[in-house]
Amino acid sequence: MGSKIVAGWTIQPAVERQKFTVSQEMETTVPGVFAVGDVAEYPGKAELIATGFGEVPTAVNSIIKRIYLKFRAMEHAVSELQKSAVQIETPYNIESVEKDEDGSLNVTLAKVREDEKKVLNVDDLMVNYGFTSEMGAFEPRRLPEDVENGLEGQGIHYFLNDVEDFRDHRVLVAGGGDSAVDMSTLLDTVAAEVHLTHRRVILDIAGYVNTTGAKIVKELDDQMRQFQQDLYLDTTVIDVVPNGTEFDITTDKGSFHSKSVIVATGRRKIKSDRNGK
Structure with missing residues (x-):
């Protein structure tokens, strides 16, 4: 489900330099305000990226969605360049x-x-x-x-x-x-x-975007859909409770049982105290 970015909203790029205000209402297939995690080197880039370009395959995770949209943004940019006198x-x-x-x-x-x-x-x-x-x-x-x-x-x-x-x-x-x-x-x-x-x-770049970008997304999408295991997309784990030799797992889309739970949510740095602990 897409998100609406309302006119007048302010988008803060990752670099604390200048905020950009959205000039018109826009629809995006990316949940949330996508542009906040992107570096905007010029006025309008944050708004451009926040807009989104086309439908993102549902079986593609958030990182690949960024790559996908990057390809679509590049495709759009090259198309506009070819119309200019640059x-x-x-x-x-x-x-x-x-x-x-x-x-x-x-x-x-x-x-x-x-x-x-x-x-x-x-x-x-x-x-x-x-x-x-x-x-x-x-x-x-x-x-x-x-x-x-x-x-x-x-x-x-x-x-x-x-x-x-x-x-x-x-x-x-x-x-x-x-x-x-x-x-x-x-x-x-x-x-x-x-x-x-x-x-x-x-x-x-134009040809690279059209062929390579689309190919990457299609292959990833196809591979994920061929998994024999159940695939739960856009799902948040709410609770994990031990139940004998298994776990009862509750998500926002329902519940199921599993013998093991592997947490692979990325890494983040944890600051140590002065004693190096």
Whole structure:
């Protein structure tokens, strides 16, 4: 059963940076507000993910649902990119960034596995290489220091807080995930010129999403349905009571008996006290 996300609700991304307010009522097949566990690098991503894309197979667990929706989100993002005027530069790595006399950036791109380079002159470089977690805090994956050259905040950006800041600018977006693709499409609505560079051939993502994503979900769905054991989906265990050599198990969908109970609900860190206990 899906959930309704009501207009005016505020979605808090995993990174404590900026909250996003849903602008219209949306239906999602994902129970609860799906976006709260996702990192939103730009305004609207949390809302986009919270919307959901299509029906999620019922035999797929919550982690796979996230993967499934990620594929669908990527498919949507690539589709929108192909309709835009974004210039795609692939497969290239960023080799260096230098400040020009007029304040613009000269970004040198090196073609992957080939002896070919090109220089793009842009006003802004938006780096979207995803996030890394250190000591529980999320930080963007940054350019190497010798490449960034101390230019963060002076043309090099890791977050897109307000698309209007880039109106009539020439922008290079570096990255190949759904965020980079979607961000390029978003910037194309206000920027004078948008380039998207990635170390892989970005347009191959569309085919990868359509074939690999659907295949993964279908195979998992089929495998789970072929189990000889009873399969209880979307079920919460309420009580487990010993009864001789068995257990009486009560769930929100009914009761049954079992010889053994295996708890496989994941792991979490438990802070030790000062004595190391």
